[in-house]
Amino acid sequence: xADVGVRPARRADAAAVAAVQVRAWRHGYxxxxxxxxxxxxxxxxxxxxxxxxxxxxxxAPPTPRHRLLVAVASDLxxxxxxHGPAEDADLDSSGTAELITLLVDPPHTRxxxxxxxxxxxxxxxxxxxxxxxxxxxxEGDEATRSFLGSAGWAPDGTARTLDMGEPVRQIRLxxxxxxxxxxxxx
Numbered sequence: 628x629a630d631v632g633v634r635p636a637r638r639a640d641a642a643a644v645a646a647v648q649v650r651a652w653r654h655g656y657x658x659x660x661x662x663x664x665x666x667x668x669x670x671x672x673x674x675x676x677x678x679x680x681x682x683x684x685x686x687a688p689p690t691p692r693h694r695l696l697v698a699v700a701s702d703l704x705x706x707x708x709x710h711g712p713a714e715d716a717d718l719d720s721s722g723t724a725e726l727i728t729l730l731v732d733p734p735h736t737r738x739x740x741x742x743x744x745x746x747x748x749x750x751x752x753x754x755x756x757x758x759x760x761x762x763x764x765x766e767g768d769e770a771t772r773s774f775l776g777s778a779g780w781a782p783d784g785t786a787r788t789l790d791m792g793e794p795v796r797q798i799r800l801x802x803x804x805x806x807x808x809x810x811x812x813x
Contacts, residue, residue, distance in 0.1 A: 631698070631701075632699055632743070633699070633746075633747040634696065635694065635695070636684070636685040636695040636696060638682050640681070640704050641681040641685060642678050643697075643703075643704035644695070644707045645678040647707060647730060647731070648677055648728075650732055650733055651732060653665065653669050655733075655770060656768075659767050659795070660791060660795060661792050661793055661795075663792065664792060688711070689711065692712050693710070693712075694711070694748075696709075696748065698731065698740040698744050700735065700738070700740070704732075706732060706735065706740040707728070707729075708726065708729040708745070708747070709728050710724055710727055710748050710760075712757075713725040718759075722759060723758070723759040723761060724759070724761070724804075725760070725763075726760055729744055731744075753804055758803065758804060758805035759801060759802070759803060759805075760802050761799055761801045762800050763797045763798070763799050763800075765797055766797060772800070775800050780800040780801065781802070782798050782800055783801040785799040786799070787799075
């Protein structure tokens, strides 16, 4: 088996993280987002912007409680997760964190990388004193909902509609991470 693990992202990982994001979005969101929107957020110019964004996230996060992690297999970045304090107005950011994104490169799914990323995220957030973790997902994203659901996540009743030329609905999921027994069974 290849050498696998999760580690903090480095500036040098930014291009690989952007490439994973684009491939994962093109694969996973092709039936969830309008085609022109997906093309815009995964095109060449967007890849450059994402690379810059992820380089900044790795080297100059907004707070020490914001982190970017990468999953690696034989030194190849195969997935990533970003998290930080929750920013939704109805949540207490001192005790609630947000899993901003967790994506695995499509050729590397179902190999445990997502579970490793989620477990590492939860461990770090517990160390930071968070008790609850939330994440927004597209309502029709059955893969993400199933993955997080299998780890103990559930909808919290909050939804939002994004205007992407047509309405795209998202739901917020949550889980208790206050103790190892309560946390996601990733």
